[in-house]
């Protein structure tokens with residue numbers, strides 16, 4: 001088996017390299033890439049390696065080199081993502097070889113540390129990440145709400161769509177966070193980023209909406225054995241409030257990612273509810289199925305963001321089912337990179 005840099009002709013085999021992953025017990029996800037490097041191209045500096053065996057591509061991984069802030073200092077870090085190995089080539093060291101190539105490439109490019117995000121339900125990948133020396137630094141939970149009906153919005157929600165204006169607003173809130181990428185780089189055109197915010201007096205709330213639809217289609221589905229039981233449960237719960245529709249087998253779901261959430265001041269939580277309701281109404285017009293918001297669990301704002309995101313939108317009994325757990329793993333490649341990170345910024349491009 002050889003590991004080499006990606007070539008455009010590798011796209012002919014892209015169907016064999018869809019990313020299939022467990023999301024939660026009984027739920028799986030599949031990412032169908034439009035081109036193998038479409039997601040990687042959302043980053044300014046990226047590298048993709050493939051593993052080739054007997055003329056066939058059997059595995060792939062991407063890495064992005066980012067200039068971030070860590071403990072108030074600028075540092076280069078490598079972010080690794082979208083690793084997958086064709087089922088027939090697993091347990092033969094392909095992922096290990098791909099990882100070692102992408103890590104060496106990032107070291108050569110000057111990365112002081114590396115990180116990646118793994119779903120907690122993906123137990124297959126954890127022994128591999130442990131062996132590589134990646135250590136858990138934070139829990140990340142992605143909360144999801146179905147887009148179902150128009151919601152009332154009381155606040156005056158405003159929109160920013162120029163990257164410069166978004167960067168100016170967001171930079172001031174996240175500048176002290178670890179892994180924060182300052183400036184315009186985090187809003188590539190392919191992700192179609194828009195910021196929504198509301199303010200009153202000293203209170204403020206805002207969120208950035210994006211879509212990865214240019215890079216891949218996502219298919220999230222419950223395993224078939226659960227589906228009839230889940231449909232029955234949801235029908236029963238629908239008397240108590242809106243409930244999500246279960247995705248239909250093999251049909252892609254359309255999602256909007258929310259990121260860079262901010263709540264500030266005494267009215268911040270209420271404003272955040274209005275901002276999300278406003279986004280919900282726009283999503284409804286665009287036939288979007290779900291809104292997703294990744295949150296760092298030990299962030300001081302975590303509880304209020306979670307509460308405000310779910311408020312008005314989902315029957316409380318269903319909330320635990322619509323929370324997907326992941327871990328953020330890090331590795332120091334030089335002494336400049338600390339083993340533990342503190343308040344962590346989540347980059348919308350990473351999800």
Ligand SMILES: CC(C)(COP(=O)(O)OP(=O)(O)OC[C@H]1O[C@@H](n2cnc3c(N)ncnc32)[C@H](O)[C@@H]1OP(=O)(O)O)[C@@H](O)C(=O)NCCC(=O)NCCS
Pocket residue numbers: 019020021082083084085086089090091092093094095096097117118119122123124125127128129131
């Ligand atoms: C996870 C994945 C990339 C591993 O690829 P791989 O080429 O089989 O991995 P390797 O052969 O290099 O395995 C290295 C070690 O990881 C661990 N490992 C890999 N797959 C495992 C599994 N299914 N169960 C338990 N441990 C596993 C083992 O410790 C293994 O070493 P061993 O075979 O000597 O015991 C592959 O299973 C895959 O593509 N899964 C679907 C996509 C995915 O989950 N990607 C990761 C997203 S972060």
